[in-house]
Every structure is written in C-alpha cells, then in structure tokens.
Amino acid sequence: MTENGVEKVLEARPKRRSDLLVRSVEGDVVVLDRRDEKIHQLNATAAFIWERCDGQHSVGDIAKRLAVHFDADIGVVKGDVAGAVLKLQDLGLLVSDCDEVR
Secondary structure: HHHHHHHHHHHHOEEEOEEEOOOOOOOOEEEEEOOOEEEEEEEHHHHHHHHHOOOOOOOHHHHHHHHHHOOOOOOHHHHHHHHHHHHHHHHHEEEEEEHHHH
C-alpha cells in the first residue's frame, strides 16, 4: 500500500459487524462469524484494534492509542494498524469506508 493509501485508510472509521459473536478466551479474542461459518482468533494487539473499531474512532486515532498503550513508534504503528484494519475488512468482519480508499 502506498503512503497516500495508508493516510486515506487512517481517516476511515471502521465498525464491527453487529451480528458477530465475540468472546475473550485466555487473553485472546475469538470472533464467531455465523454468516461465513468461520472462527477468527485475535491476539492482544489485534484485539486492541478490534475493540476500538466502533465507528467512532478513526484508524489514525486507533493507531495513536495503540502506540501509547504499547509504547511503540507511531510511524511504524500507523502502517501496521491500517494493514490490520484492512485485513479485518477483507475477512468481512467490519462495516467500513476502507474499501473506498483501495
């Protein structure tokens, strides 16, 4: 993804699908997608991103919060969070405007 593409994704406000079942299991988050008959397991970092995909926070906001929470470099985190959100979108777990920036 180009730097311009990342910047556009950072403006998106992704939102989790409301029909998914979500549970915490031993520190990870498990997402059951009955529509697509799939189960997804999210590690702590992905779960941090997932929990903030509420339609209110932009991807850039999520990246800033993650950088502070994990004491990480915001320059690296921006691209990683954008990539993670696009992956969640590709898996069909989000309702988002991220498709418009591809």
